[in-house]
Amino acid sequence: xxxxxxxxxxxxxxxxxxxxxxxxxxxxxxxxxxxxxxxxxxxxxxxxxxxxxxxxxxxxxxxxxxxxxxxxxxxxxxxxxxxxxxxxxxxxxxxxxxxxxxxxxxxxxxxxxxxxxxxxxxxxxxxxxxxxxxxxxxxxxxxxxxxxxxxxxxxxxxxxxxxxxxxxxxxxxxxxxxxxxxxxxxxxxxxxxxxxxxxxxxxxxxxxxxxxxxxxxxxxxxxxxxxxxxxxxxxxxxxxxxxxxxxxxxxxxxxxxxxxxxxxxxxxxxxxxxxxxxxxxxxxxxxxxxxxxxxxxxxxxxxxxxxxxxxxxxxxxxxxxxxxxxxxxxxxxxxxxxxxxxxxxxxxxxxxxxxxxxxxxxxxxxxxxxxxxxxxxxxxxxxxxxxxxxxxxxxxxxxxxxxxxxxxxxxxxxxxxxxxxxxxxxxxxxxxxxxxxxxxxxxxxxxxxxxxxxxxxxxxxxxxxxxxxxxxxxxxxxxxxxxxxxxxxxxxxxxxxxxxxxxxxxxxxxxxxxxxxxxxxxxxxxxxxxxxxxxxxxxxxxxxxxxxxxxxxxxxxxxxxxxxxxxxxxxxxxxxxxxxxxxxxxxxxxxxxxxxxxxxxxxxxxxxxxxxxxxxxxxxxxxxxxxxxxxxxxxxxxxxxxxxxxxxxxxxxxxxxxxxxxxxxxxxxxxxxxxxxxxxxxxxxxxxxxxxxxxxxxxxxxxxxxxxxxxxxxxxxxxxxxxxxxxxxxxxxxxx
Amino acid sequence: xxxxxxxxxxxxxxxxxxxxxxxxxxxxxxxxxxxxxxxxxxxxxxxxxxxxxxxxxxxxxxxxxxxxxxxxxxxxxxxxxxxxxxxxxxxxxxxxxxxxxxxxxxxxxxxxxxxxxxxxxxxxxxxxxxxxxxxxxxxxxxxxxxxxxxxxxxxxxxxxxxxxxxxxxxxxxxxxxxxxxxxxxxxxxxxxxxxxxxxxxxxxxxxxxxxxxxxxxxxxxxxxxxxxxxxxxxxxxxxxxxxxxxxxxxxxxxx
Numbered sequence: 001x002x003x004x005x006x007x008x009x010x011x012x013x014x015x016x017x018x019x020x021x022x023x024x025x026x027x028x029x030x031x032x033x034x035x036x037x038x039x040x041x042x043x044x045x046x047x048x049x050x051x052x053x054x055x056x057x058x059x060x061x062x063x064x065x066x067x068x069x070x071x072x073x074x075x076x077x078x079x080x081x082x083x084x085x086x087x088x089x090x091x092x093x094x095x096x097x098x099x100x101x102x103x104x105x106x107x108x109x110x111x112x113x114x115x116x117x118x119x120x121x122x123x124x125x126x127x128x129x130x131x132x133x134x135x136x137x138x139x140x141x142x143x144x145x146x147x148x149x150x151x152x153x154x155x156x157x158x159x160x161x162x163x164x165x166x167x168x169x170x171x172x173x174x175x176x177x178x179x180x181x182x183x184x185x186x187x188x189x190x191x192x193x194x195x196x197x198x199x200x201x202x203x204x205x206x207x208x209x210x211x212x213x214x215x216x217x218x219x220x221x222x223x224x225x226x227x228x229x230x231x232x233x234x235x236x237x238x239x240x241x242x243x244x245x246x247x248x249x250x251x252x253x254x255x256x257x258x259x260x261x262x263x264x265x266x267x268x269x270x271x272x273x274x275x276x277x278x279x280x281x282x283x284x285x286x287x288x289x290x291x292x293x294x295x296x297x298x299x300x301x302x303x304x305x306x307x308x309x310x311x312x313x314x315x316x317x318x319x320x321x322x323x324x325x326x327x328x329x330x331x332x333x334x335x336x337x338x339x340x341x342x343x344x345x346x347x348x349x350x351x352x353x354x355x356x357x358x359x360x361x362x363x364x365x366x367x368x369x370x371x372x373x374x375x376x377x378x379x380x381x382x383x384x385x386x387x388x389x390x391x392x393x394x395x396x397x398x399x400x401x402x403x404x405x406x407x408x409x410x411x412x413x414x415x416x417x418x419x420x421x422x423x424x425x426x427x428x429x430x431x432x433x434x435x436x437x438x439x440x441x442x443x444x445x446x447x448x449x450x451x452x453x454x455x456x457x458x459x460x461x462x463x464x465x466x467x468x469x470x471x472x473x474x475x476x477x478x479x480x481x482x483x484x485x486x487x488x489x490x491x492x493x494x495x496x497x498x499x500x501x502x503x504x505x506x507x508x509x510x511x512x513x514x515x516x517x518x519x520x521x522x523x524x525x526x527x528x529x530x531x532x533x534x535x536x537x538x539x540x541x542x543x544x545x546x547x548x549x550x551x552x553x554x555x556x557x558x559x560x561x562x563x564x565x566x567x568x569x570x571x572x573x574x575x576x577x578x579x580x581x582x583x584x585x586x587x588x589x590x591x592x593x594x595x596x597x598x599x600x601x602x603x604x605x606x607x608x609x610x611x612x613x614x615x616x617x618x619x620x621x622x623x624x625x626x627x628x629x630x631x632x633x634x635x636x637x638x639x640x641x642x643x644x645x646x647x648x649x650x651x652x653x654x655x656x657x658x659x660x661x662x663x664x665x666x667x668x669x670x671x672x673x674x675x676x677x678x679x680x681x682x683x684x685x686x687x688x689x690x691x692x693x694x695x696x697x698x699x700x701x702x703x704x705x706x707x708x709x710x711x712x713x714x715x716x717x718x719x720x721x722x723x724x725x726x727x728x729x730x731x732x733x734x735x736x
Numbered sequence: 737x738x739x740x741x742x743x744x745x746x747x748x749x750x751x752x753x754x755x756x757x758x759x760x761x762x763x764x765x766x767x768x769x770x771x772x773x774x775x776x777x778x779x780x781x782x783x784x785x786x787x788x789x790x791x792x793x794x795x796x797x798x799x800x801x802x803x804x805x806x807x808x809x810x811x812x813x814x815x816x817x818x819x820x821x822x823x824x825x826x827x828x829x830x831x832x833x834x835x836x837x838x839x840x841x842x843x844x845x846x847x848x849x850x851x852x853x854x855x856x857x858x859x860x861x862x863x864x865x866x867x868x869x870x871x872x873x874x875x876x877x878x879x880x881x882x883x884x885x886x887x888x889x890x891x892x893x894x895x896x897x898x899x900x901x902x903x904x905x906x907x908x909x910x911x912x913x914x915x916x917x918x919x920x921x922x923x924x925x926x927x928x929x930x931x932x933x934x935x936x937x938x939x940x941x942x943x944x945x946x947x948x949x950x951x952x953x954x955x956x957x958x959x960x961x962x963x964x965x966x967x968x969x970x971x972x973x974x975x976x977x978x979x980x981x982x983x984x985x986x987x988x989x990x991x
Binding site: 334335336338339340341342343344345348349351352638642644645646647648649650651652653 | 793814817818819820821822824826828832833834835836837841844845846847848849850851852854855857858893
């Protein structure tokens with residue numbers, strides 16, 4: 001009998017469960033799709049030079065961490081269903097059914113819906129996992145083939161995880177039902193008139209903001225005391241003073257408001273503006289530090305980053321809190337605004353809900369910003385990393401040394417790393433090119449110069465340079481008798497290069513003065529180890545000049561005719577590090593970079609990072625949208641009453657429909673638009689700081705594509721949730 | 737006096753052929769302009785169904801209802817809302833005020849929905865509030881005022897558009913005796929001073945005694961009609977009680 005009741009209930013209330021099913025299906029699909037990569041049955045053809053276990057372990061850990069967030073969501077959605085069915089429970093209790101049984105019936109119902117979601121979710125997951133596989137194979141540079149496979153271990157893991165979470169949540173629900181009094185259940189759906197009380201959340205947020213601003217003020221004073229110098233550029237001076245004046249204004253503003261007995265909203269509007277100024281001032285620190293090489297440590301930068309975040313979070317809190325005030329002010333401005341058809345009702349709906357839920361709205365906004373940022377940042381970070389890989393891993397083997405800790409000339413490296421050639425011969429790996437060369441200091445006296453921002457530029461002999469160019473397939477270059485030219489890193493900007501060349505038409509070396517060649521620079525990537533530390537440029541000098549210069553670093557670049565396998569690469573690395581450790585007694589730092597290992601770890605790490613960030617971002621977005629949607633549906637009882645009053649007053653169905661659409665539009669639109677604005681600011685700032693890396697390694701086109709994809713995914717999710725909410729909302733408020 | 741509302745052989749059935757419930761069997765009556773008509777009857781006698789039919793919230797199964805000569809049973813579904821807001825005013829047992837709006841906004845909403853020019857809204861609200869003695873609570877929210885005040889606000893909202901007919905469904909049902917008395921006096925003054933035509937459904941004899949004529953319903957039919965005429969209210973009240981005793985079955989049924 002109970003089983004029949006459960007099935008009939010489930011069948012009848014499938015539409016009530018729409019949000020539950022939509023949310024669960026998306027969660028299951030994502031979980032399955034991302035986890036399928038770590039399945040032991042998953043065996044994509046990525047080649048012998050790659051080791052896949054590195055990736056699948058990382059993926060499993062990352063996915064499971066993020067999935068913990070889903071537990072919160074499952075609990076939330078269940079809570080909503082519980083509230084929605086209270087009246088039904090009350091009737092069953094009155095009829096004499098034990099509350100324990102009611103709890104069990106409800107649990108069985110949610111389990112049926114849950115199983116339905118798991119079923120649909122896994123099949124959608126198989127579809128989604130195609131994208132993940134495509135992403136993976138693209139990462140490893142292999143062609144993509146569609147394979148419709150269901151991985152039994154992933155299916156099992158998905159089912160076990162979700163069923164287990166349903167059970168955990170089910171136990172909580174059954175206990176809640178058992179504890180609730182029948183009278184409370186009965187009156188749960190009835191209209192109640194809650195006091196329109198503004199939450200105290202904003203006062204706490206303002207106090208916290210003030211505390212952080214005071215800290216910012218003190219930091220600003222401290223920084224200006226230690227680092228300000230009248231010789232610094234005007235923009236730097238402005239930055240230093242801005243970081244004192246704006247926080248000072250923010251600290252003094254509430255005091256002023258208190259003395260002049262201003263309204264709370266007035267005070268908050270001031271603080272809102274202060275938070276914007278503060279954020280700009282704090283954000284300028286990182287931007288100017290990069291531009292002017294300011295001696296501010298990463299600790300200070302992180303501190304200012306924290307201030308920017310605090311300012312933005314407070315901005316969101318204040319903005320959402322003030323929105324209802326803003327609507328009220330607009331409403332009060334003229335009777336035309338106020339008394340235009342159903343406008344009064346609409347404003348009442350929006351402001352009352354905003355007043356009571358400003359805290360939730362703010363948290364949703366912040367979470368959305370985080371999700372959007374993760375979406376955009378994931379490809380930037382991985383693109384940066386893999387773009388950098390292309391540049392630094394240009395040879396199959398790179399052995400190099402650094403003299404940063406060497407203080408005596410006799411300790412400089414002499415070895416030509418024969419150990420590598422022996423290893424390759426032993427393992428029958430043919431070499432195509434092999435080049436061992438020195439890097440020199442143009443002036444010997446610079447050997448002891450170890451200042452980071454004034455580190456000497458190293459030089460290479462033109463014959464060695466040509467040998468490297470040949471290895472990489474570039475054309476040969478030639479130099480006149482007393483000429484030199486330059487080779488630049490990809491990251492260096494055109495401006496930097498031009499100003500450098502303008503300032504250095506000639507250079508002094510220990511073997512005489514050299515003038516800049518007609519072809520003054522080369523930009524073809526030759527790897528990162530050919531440059532001295534902290535410099536983006538390398539001098540190319542005639543061979544006879546180099547013979548008289550001090551060689552400070554020794555490099556050996558090898559390209560092999562076939563890829564070195566993963567095992568061999570590990571063995572060679574081990575052998576080399578034993579013979580040439582990173583730290584030696586003489587102070588020379590040795591290093592080896594093997595293309596196979598670099599590619600392997602970079603690709604695996606990148607993929608895990610990208611997948612985890614994308615998964616996390618989608619999960620966060622789903623959480624936000626579900627909470628937004630349920631916030632509206634939870635009050636369906638109240639809304640039904642309010643809309644029935646409107647109908648009785650003679651408002652047409654068409655107008656009621658429009659009001660519902662407008663209300664949901666504002667409810668979904670406000671946090672999303674606020675989050676979009678703040679994310680746009682953060683992303684612009686982020687892009688600006690690493691614009692050099694983006695243009696060098698990723699390309700703005702690819703970045704824009706990603707931003708477009710983010711907007712696309714957000715829009716699809718938004719449409720799904722908006723339509724589901726709209727359908728259920730209409731069902732709730734329409735007369736049966 | 738001219739007739740404002742005329743009901744001709746109204747019938748209302750629920751259910752289908754096999755299981756037919758006749759909520760209203762056959763009711764005909766008319767209401768004169770400026771009249772205060774009470775409709776009484778036990779639970780299930782059909783009084784709320786009748787009110788719903790007059791207010792166009794429900795449709796009749798047979799018969800016609802004329803409001804100032806317009807047959808409201810013939811009005812198209814799409815025009816009903818407009819008809820309601822232009823011609824009828826409602827007062828409900830549970831006030832039906834919006835908790836998100838202040839008392840004055842609740843009253844103003846009825847004007848705004850009726851597309852009254854925004855400039856004249858506030859003066860009309862103040863004027864009506866003055867008449868119903870709720871001027872001092874206009875800026876309060878419904879949850880901040882008493883039940884009696886809420887119902888007077890509901891009356892103000894119902895009257896603000898000068899409806900042809902004010903329909904009241906158990907207006908004192910949720911009020912204590914003092915508030916009920918105050919409200920009924922207010923309704924009487926609306927009727928006498930503003931000349932409003934009121935149709936009030938109630939099962940409370942005391943409330944009904946404020947009306948000038950009472951129709952008693954039983955099993956979906958008019959059982960009896962009682963006019964106040966020149967009687968005092970207490971005499972009228974006694975007459976009502978007598979009719980109620982009769983409807984209750986009298987002594988003959990109790991054995």
